[in-house]
Amino acid sequence: xxxxxxxxxxxxxxxxxxxxxxxxxxxxxxxxxxxxxxxxxxxxxxxxxxxxxxxxxxxxxxxxxxxxxxxxxxx
Numbered sequence: 166x167x168x169x170x171x172x173x174x175x176x177x178x179x180x181x182x183x184x185x186x187x188x189x190x191x192x193x194x195x196x197x198x199x200x201x202x203x204x205x206x207x208x209x210x211x212x213x214x215x216x217x218x219x220x221x222x223x224x225x226x227x228x229x230x231x232x233x234x235x236x237x238x239x240x
Contacts, residue, residue: 168176181190196202212220 178190181193184190185193
């Protein structure tokens with residue numbers, strides 16, 4: 166089910182404020198806007214810096230701590 170832009174932005178802000186708090190979430194958004202943040206470039210640099218297997222280990226740990234809920238079929 167597709168989410169509207171408003172719903173996506175609301176969920177994104179909820180994630181940021183839950184993790185960073187209101188002040189740091191706002192600072193993060195300001196930084197992204199001010200620095201003309203290139204998410205694709207950042208993502209490439211971030212993931213290239215991970216040791217082999219580290220992404221998989223983090224994904225497995227995340228899945229363990231956040232079990233899937235819902236009726237969707239896992240592929």
